[in-house]
Amino acid sequence: MASGKGGTGKTTVAVNFALSIEDVQLFDCDVEEPDCHLFLGLDLEKIEDVNILVPIVDRTKCDFCGKCSGFCQFNAIAVLPEDILVFPALCHGCGGCALVCPKAAIVYKNRSIGIIEKAKEKAKGENLEFYSGALNIGEALVSAVIKVLKKYADESKTVIFDAPPGTTCPVITSVRGSDYCILVAEPTLFGFHDLLLTIDVIKKLGIPFGIIINRSDIGDDRVEKYCETEGIPVLMKIRHDREIARLYSEGIPFVSRMPEWREKFVQLLDKIRVQLASEEAGNLKEAGT
């Protein structure tokens, strides 16, 4: 689940979709602002610390030669004539400084930049496993947390990744390796503009995709017209509904109060399977097999 613009309803769709289908894992990849769990009412437990390695300098060995700071691309080490400073928040943990140190004066220690959490139990009556990542406040390395989170994906299940908004590295990290991408868009000026950016990313990654138009009656038909022209499937339209908005504000997934939507989400999964099968067939045909 991705979208260029924030607030288009990714989390709403991801959670309601996950609650409607069988044998599913849901991952909240928006580690800067993880919210999925609020709609699931599940207790989370920490299962892993996300650590990166940061350099520790042994001052008895260091002769301030400056090779480490010269090598570091991230300005995470500064060497003065008689002192050396490490800026952990800038360090990407690449290990280069220790590699180039002629005095073997640099060792690494783990620094926690976030956590991975898992729901203690499956959602009541639902066959849903839930995982989420959270970046520590004041930390910057978003993708590092997402990478660790994704390791818990079970290939034998339907796995839904709820991606952060935007088009930069955290989004790429979330979406990469997926078989399919659902883009949630609003039919407004901002919504359409950001959708085009996201489509660009997804095409670059070579992932088949389709669109869900949320609050489909608030703007105009520009998103739909574009999809029609470009042959992009519109998988679902969700009208702007004050009741859905109210349930959202209470943290209640709307499928739990509007059971007719469950069927629509089951059909959504079928639509995606059909699209993937036909693209596969097309690819095979192209390859001449």
Place this chain on the structure above:
Amino acid sequence: MKELTVISGKGGTGKTTIAAAFASLAESAVIADCDVDASDMHLILKPEIIETMDFTGLKVASIDEIICTGCGICRDACKFDAISNDIRIDVYACEGCGVCAYVCPEGAISLIERKAGYACNSETRFGPMAHARLGIAEEASGLLVAVVRENARKLAEKYDRNLVLIDGPPGTGCSLIASIKGVDLVLAVTEPSVSGIHDLERILGVASHFNIPAMVCINKYDINEKNSRVIEEYCKEHGIELAGKLPYDDTPTKAMMQEMTVIEYSDGEFSKMVKGLWENIKKKLDG
């Protein structure tokens, strides 16, 4: 000169709508759009670009296939899993640290600059504007945000303006931190939903982590008045001033579809409330 950043934690709370409205109310401001990967401000403000600067972000490793013997030492040394089994660089995963180039016994790898985007200085109907566009799938949005802010400060000096009005990116990570570091005030725009409250707590945590004074605006407060009261209580408890509340209203969407700010689009009740919000923020900035 003062700097104000409008932030939200979560996207879609109405940050850009409010920041654009402020742009049409502020008499002496430079506008900085720091939502560098999915910026929308320009759709309303229609900046006329005066100058464009290339932005080179992080470097990227490049392997000379003729020299490479396929030994795999680089792949094993890479902490970012950016080198595939057949020794190709995945440019999306590469962070440009240079370790692979250092360990390669053949000297087959070099770091090359990559143009990651561009920054622009522009003129708008509300004054000068600094903005940028990060290339698709690029890293280093934090660095580009820093460039935009620097450009905005220079514009403020050049045109003798006393406020830099920053539209921040969503999130709490790298680019958000770059957009609030060292500013005089942040305005956190939130919605009265369970997730909105959760996001607000996180974003205010980031602001206080960097010692930046914050005010809060509750948008669409009447969608859930009970949650709005929870937010007001939270602000009171933490000594954070409420700058104002805005009702759920279709004015912002209608104004956006006309490519106008809400202030330009209508002088109705909603716009009056936005003006009140702006007055409270100005007082705080001047105080």
